[in-house]
Amino acid sequence: MDHLFDPEDYTQAIPKKEDPFPPGYFKGKPRPDRDNEDIKRLVVEECMEDVLEWFNEEKDEEEQEEIREQLLDVLDDFSDGYEMAKTLEDRHFWDANSSLVELLDGVSSHEVHGKAVLAWIRDNDVKPKLAVGAQVKVKKWSHDKDTLDGEIIKISEDGRYTVFIPSQGHVRSGCGTHGQIFDWEEVEALNPAA
Secondary structure (H helix, E strand, O other): OOOOOOHHHHHHHOOOOOOOOOOOOOOOOOOOOOOOHHHHHHHHHHHHHHHHHHHOOOOOHHHHHHHHHHHHHHHOOOOOHHHHHHHHHHHHOOOOOHHHHHHHHOOOOHHHHHHHHHHHHHHHOOOOOOOOOOEEEEEOOOOOOOEEEEEEEEEEOOOEEEEEOHHHOOOOOOOOOOOEEEEHHHOEEOOOOO
16 A cells, blocks of 8 residues: 655654764763753753744844853743743843743753653663562652652653552552652662562
8 A cells, every 4th residue: 555654754854953962971970850050051052042033133142142141040940931031031131021931931941851861871771670569668858868668650761660658648549649759769679688
């Protein structure tokens, strides 16, 4: 049967973005977090073209670098487009409007951070050490000394476990919270084999 549309032809015609984290980029480094400077800079770079278009005037290299730094400044504080625009207006005297708010609403480190974590897993050949059903202990918050007992109910390829913790009111089915998500390295076996 002849096909008018071959998905393979289509995907080859789409220019591929350069991998922001080429192989080896995270080798020997700790898991990247959302506050990682490289991640924040990539987020800013992803929106720069739209921001420069919003200004509706040519900006030289020095002005563009100043815009980048100002975006980095507010990226630390907010993920909401309105708050970011308002802060750019207050701190850096931008003439914010609804178009800027809409543009900044789309600015998020979530996707870039996810790509960074996958690159870190690839570069360090990180694998989950525990299986679904394993009885584990976790810290409710990273700074806690006390641990909670639970059971791994899901392993995600993005380097995280979902842990069912009865003492937290988690439910196995129906409505309610089914588990809490933890990075692989934050979870320990409850009774490690001696």
